[in-house]
Amino acid sequence: xxxxxxxxxxxxPLVAVTAAFFLLPMARxxxxxxxxxxxxxxxxxxxxxxxxxxxxxxxxxxxxxxxxATLAIATVSGIFLQRHRFPGRAVLVAMLTFPLAFPGVxxxxxxxxxxxxxxxxxxxxxxxxxxxxxxxxxxxxxxxGYLYFSIPRVILTIMAAAQKLDPGLxxxxxxxxxxxxxxxxxxxxxxxxxxxxxxxxxxxxxxMGAFGTAFTLATNIDVLPMLIYTEFTLAANFSxxxxxSVGLGLISWAMLALARSxxxxxxxxxx
Amino acid sequence: MNAIxxxxxxxxxxxxxxxxxxxxxxxxxxTLDIARGETLVLLGPSGCGKTTMLRIIAGLEQxxxxxxxxxxxxxxxxxxxEQRNVGMVFQSYALFPNMSVAENIGYxxxxxxxxxxxxxxxVAELVALTNITGLEDRxxxxxxGGQRQxxxxxxxxxxxxxxxxxxxxxxxxxxxxxxxxRGELNRLLRSLGITTIYVTHDQAEAMELGDRIVVMRxxxxxxxxxxxxxxxxxxxxxxxxxxxxxxxxxxxxxxxxLMLPGGVLPLAEGDTHPxxxxxxxxxxxxxxAAEGAALTGTIDSISFIGDRQRVIVGGASDKPLTxxxxxxxxxxxxxxxxxxxAPDAIRLLPEHD
Ligand SMILES: Nc1ncnc2c1ncn2[C@@H]1O[C@H](COP(=O)(O)OP(=O)(O)OP(=O)(O)O)[C@@H](O)[C@H]1O
Ligand SMILES: [Mg+2]
Numbered sequence: 001x002x003x004x005x006x007x008x009x010x011x012x013p014l015v016a017v018t019a020a021f022f023l024l025p026m027a028r029x030x031x032x033x034x035x036x037x038x039x040x041x042x043x044x045x046x047x048x049x050x051x052x053x054x055x056x057x058x059x060x061x062x063x064x065x066x067x068x069a070t071l072a073i074a075t076v077s078g079i080f081l082q083r084h085r086f087p088g089r090a091v092l093v094a095m096l097t098f099p100l101a102f103p104g105v106x107x108x109x110x111x112x113x114x115x116x117x118x119x120x121x122x123x124x125x126x127x128x129x130x131x132x133x134x135x136x137x138x139x140x141x142x143x144x145g146y147l148y149f150s151i152p153r154v155i156l157t158i159m160a161a162a163q164k165l166d167p168g169l170x171x172x173x174x175x176x177x178x179x180x181x182x183x184x185x186x187x188x189x190x191x192x193x194x195x196x197x198x199x200x201x202x203x204x205x206x207x208m209g210a211f212g213t214a215f216t217l218a219t220n221i222d223v224l225p226m227l228i229y230t231e232f233t234l235a236a237n238f239s240x241x242x243x244x245s246v247g248l249g250l251i252s253w254a255m256l257a258l259a260r261s262x263x264x265x266x267x268x269x270x271x
Numbered sequence: 272m273n274a275i276x277x278x279x280x281x282x283x284x285x286x287x288x289x290x291x292x293x294x295x296x297x298x299x300x301x302t303l304d305i306a307r308g309e310t311l312v313l314l315g316p317s318g319c320g321k322t323t324m325l326r327i328i329a330g331l332e333q334x335x336x337x338x339x340x341x342x343x344x345x346x347x348x349x350x351x352x353e354q355r356n357v358g359m360v361f362q363s364y365a366l367f368p369n370m371s372v373a374e375n376i377g378y379x380x381x382x383x384x385x386x387x388x389x390x391x392x393x394v395a396e397l398v399a400l401t402n403i404t405g406l407e408d409r410x411x412x413x414x415x416g417g418q419r420q421x422x423x424x425x426x427x428x429x430x431x432x433x434x435x436x437x438x439x440x441x442x443x444x445x446x447x448x449x450x451x452x453r454g455e456l457n458r459l460l461r462s463l464g465i466t467t468i469y470v471t472h473d474q475a476e477a478m479e480l481g482d483r484i485v486v487m488r489x490x491x492x493x494x495x496x497x498x499x500x501x502x503x504x505x506x507x508x509x510x511x512x513x514x515x516x517x518x519x520x521x522x523x524x525x526x527x528x529l530m531l532p533g534g535v536l537p538l539a540e541g542d543t544h545p546x547x548x549x550x551x552x553x554x555x556x557x558x559x560a561a562e563g564a565a566l567t568g569t570i571d572s573i574s575f576i577g578d579r580q581r582v583i584v585g586g587a588s589d590k591p592l593t594x595x596x597x598x599x600x601x602x603x604x605x606x607x608x609x610x611x612x613a614p615d616a617i618r619l620l621p622e623h624d
Contacts, residue, residue, distance in 0.1 A: 168365035171331055174352045175359040176379030176430060186378070190369035 029242050036239030045240065046247045052227070058139075059224040060251070063207035066143060070150040070203045071196055078158030079188065093159075097152040104149070104212020111145045111217060112136045137219050145213040150206060154199040161195035162188075194262075201259030205252040224248050279466035280342040280433035281307045282328060287338035289323050297323040299491040300338070305434075310460055310467040312481035314474060316513065320490040321470040322438055328468060329436050330355045342433055358427030360437040364419045366411045372422050373398070373407040379430035397425040400459070416444050417452060424459070434466045441476065453479055474514045478502065486510050502552075508620050511550040516595075518551045519620075520588050529617065533587035534566035539614035548620045553595040555616035558582065558602060564609020568592065570602055584610065 036042040046052050081093055099107060115121045115136040125133040135141050165188065173187045211225040218226045224244065232241035282305040289298040298320040305311045313321040326332040328340060330352035339348050347355055366375050373394050380390045398404055401421040406414065414422065420440055427435060440456070441449045457480050460467050471477055477484050478498040486494045486501060486509075494501060494510050505511035508519060522529045523546045529536040538547075561567050568587030573580055575598070582594045582602055587610055594610070596602065 166363060166365060168361045168363050169367060171352070172359060172361060172365040172426075173367070173378070174331075175329060175355075175357055176426070177353050177356075177382040178378075179353055182382060187367060187369075190367075193369075 030246055032239055033243035033246050034239070036237075036243070042239050042243045043246070046243060051222070052244070055222040055224055055227045056247070058222060059208060062139060062143060062146070062223065063204050066146040066150055066207040067200050067204045069143075069147055070154050071200050073147070074151050074154035074158050074199070075192070075196070078155045079162050081155075082159045082162040096155055099149045100152045102149070104145075104210055104214070105216055106212075107145050107149050108213040108216025110148070111141050111213070115141055115144065137217055137221075139221055141217050142214065142221065142223065145217060146207045146210060149210070149213070150203040153206070154203055157195050157199035157202075158192060161192050165191050197259045197262045201255050204255050208252050208255075209248060279307060279435070281305060281344070282434060282466060282468070283339075283341040283344070284324075284328065285339040285341070287324070287327050287334035287340065289320070289327060289332060289338075290335050297490055298327070298334075301492050303485065303492070303495070305466060305468065307466055308464045310469060310480055310482045312477040312484045313468065313470045313487060314472065314477040314481075314484050314514070315487035316472055319487040321472070321487055323490075324487070325436050325438055325468060325470050328434070329357050329359055356430065356433045358430060358432030358435045360420075360423045360427050360435075360440045362439040362442055364423040364443075366419055366422055366426070368411050370411075371407065372403065372409050372411070372414070375411070375422055376425045376429050378426065383430070393429060397429050400428075401425040402455075417448050420444065420452060424456070428463065428465075432465070434468060435460075435463075436468050436470075438470045439472070440469075442471075442473075456480065478514075484514075486513065488513075504618060505550060505620070508548060508550070511618070511620060516553050516593060518553065518556075518588070518590075518592050520549045520551060520590075520592075522547060522549070522589065531566060531588050533568045533610075534564070536566055536612055536617060537614050538617055538619070544619075546622075548622055550618040550620055551592070551612055551616065553581070553593045554579075555612055556592065556594045557611045558584075558594060558596050558600055559609040559611050561607045561609045564611065566610045566612075567607060568610060570604050570606045570608060573602055573604060584608065 033042055034040045038045065046056060077096070081089065081096075102110075113119055115134060117132075117134050117136075119134065119136060122132040122134050125131060169187050169191070170183050173183045178186060209225055211229070214223050214226045215229070225248070228241050228244045228248070231237040231244065282303075284301060284303040284305075286300045286302055287298065288296070288300040290296050301324065303311075313324055315321055323332060327334050327338070330340075330347070330350060334340070334348065339346055341347065342355070367378065370378065373391075376397055377390045377394045380393060385393070394407070398407055401424055403418055403421050403425070406418060406422075411419065411422075420443075423440070424437075427437075441452055444452065453476055460469075460480065469477075469480055471480075478501075481498055483495060483497055484501045485492055488509055494506050496504070501510060501514050505514065505517075511517040512519065520529065520531065522531050524530065524538070524544050527538050529538060529547065529549060538549075566587055568584040571583040571585045571591055573582050578598060579595050580598050580600070580602070582596050583591045584594060585591045592610070602608065
């Protein structure tokens with residue numbers, strides 16, 4: 001057997017798996033999206049049908065805000081945790097990364113325990129201001145849930161990047177007269193740039209597509225994965241569901257591709 | 272060329288010790304004076320506390336309680352590094368990867384709010400001074416090791432620092448480049464005339480660059496002196512062996528002479544000690560005819576090095592003697608030869624370090 005044909009034989013399982021589980025359903029999905037009563041225009045409906053468009057914008061705004069908030073929180077705490085050694089640090093890191101182990105449904109459940117009708121926040125607020133704050137089922141609740149499961153992924157990436165940072169760079173900047181803020185601005189943040197892009201893209205894609213949390217919390221609001229679910233299971237509107245799925249996939253994929261080109265290629269979606 | 276930086280500050284270090292959080296005593300209480308414009312070299316083996324001393328002067332480490340650092344007579348122990356106006360060159364160079372060469376060099380000026388035009392002029396001046404013309408717009412990862420070293424130096428000097436601190440700036444380079452840059456650095460430091468503290472574990476570097484050398488060992492200063500003093504008059508066996516090559520001879524003394532197995536060597540000082548540990552540099556031993564010589568031995572090996580030959584002679588002392596002989600002296604292995612050493616080239620050392 002020649003070397004070449006050996007390689008081809010080894011590739012065969014990969015090709016089979018890719019075709020069976022990836023390419024074929026994908027192609028079917030794309031075709032399905034164009035098989036509604038409006039044909040190819042079914043895809044345009046995502047953009048022009050007001051309800052779909054509102055949902056799309058809603059979801060993207062939510063994902064963007066989640067990403068921005070996650071990056072801000074995770075950067076500050078990630079750098080702090082990387083720099084400082086204190087008792088209980090390991091426990092804190094473990095707790096911060098714990099949500100990684102939870103499916104979205106559980107996170108939704110936690111948000112309900114926190115901000116639901118019988119929730120902690122409601123209890124406290126009714127004592128303090130005589131009014132029961134309940135926001136688990138609103139966009140704020142969803143935001144909180146997304147934040148909760150985005151932070152661990154981002155914090156770990158930021159900590160890894162901060163660890164690789166040469167402490168000499170900061171010392172050099174300081175020797176040249178840079179105060180603490182200037183050091184962060186000119187040395188630390190630029191060096192963490194690739195980590196921001198990479199983990200930010202993942203946070204965005206995850207927030208775009210998260211279903212479990214949305215399923216638990218999004219009873220009154222529309223986000224894209226929920227819309228797909230209702231179109232698919234309740235309305236049996238397969239072609240719209242397919243078109244929406246392709247749209248969702250494209251947006252997330254574009255974000256990851258953009259991030260990958262900006263950061264030199266170490267971005268993989270998770271969750 | 273003094274306009275480029277001026278002579279800088281004088282430095283006084285008083286009883287500075289450093290104990291790290293894990294209990295490591297990296298530096299025993301050290302007191303040291305560095306004059307304006309002087310180049311002082313901290314020399315010693317790995318882990319002896321050179322970097323720690325440098326970082327205390329820079330303000331990157333705080334000395335243990337009781338230690339003080341003064342610049343021009345002003346106590347700056349509590350002043351953070353960013354306000355000390357020190358130029359630092361790190362062993363890793365620590366150049367900012369997100370900035371071009373010119374931006375790196377101009378960074379300290381930018382932080383100081385120097386106007387763009389003035390900054391550009393100053394950067395151009397330093398680019399010329401450090402021989403990196405044409406590289407201004409390069410990214411750092413597009414530079415060779417030697418070029419990085421120059422950029423790091425230009426960046427440190429650009430701010431007209433009061434003192435320039437260099438931590439093994441040549442160690443990351445290969446041997447040939449290191450030799451060339453050492454000469455270049457020497458000329459540059461001399462022409463700048465700025466107070467400089469230079470850390471190295473390479474004794475050749477220390478001798479070429481230093482006005483004075485501080486030899487350190489295990490966190491303590493063991494000797495301070497000019498390169499000549501350190502080389503010719505080491506005060507301990509450690510310094511003798513660490514700086515240059517040395518024959519250490521242990522022998523009894525009688526009538527002011529060193530009594531060796533292969534003969535005697537007259538001593539300069541009328542030393543009355545019954546025994547001595549003496550240092551003899553290889554180049555101070557002359558090979559002479561065996562007949563009539565006070566000290567004789569047999570040639571064990573010869574290595575031809577080019578500018579000289581290194582001859583090992585057995586039987587003369589308790590251990591084989593290393594001799595650097597001119598490359599013109601004809602010698603053969605197994606020859607019986609006489610050895611002569613000028614009395615003042617024999618340096619008596621304390622028995623124990
Ligand atoms: N942050 C630290 N914590 C604990 N110990 C340290 C720390 N920094 C240095 N040391 C220890 O202090 C001693 C002196 O270190 P220092 O870096 O000053 O040595 P050095 O002379 O510069 O050595 P080298 O030539 O290898 O750079 C060493 O034993 C080192 O292990
Ligand atoms: Mg060091």
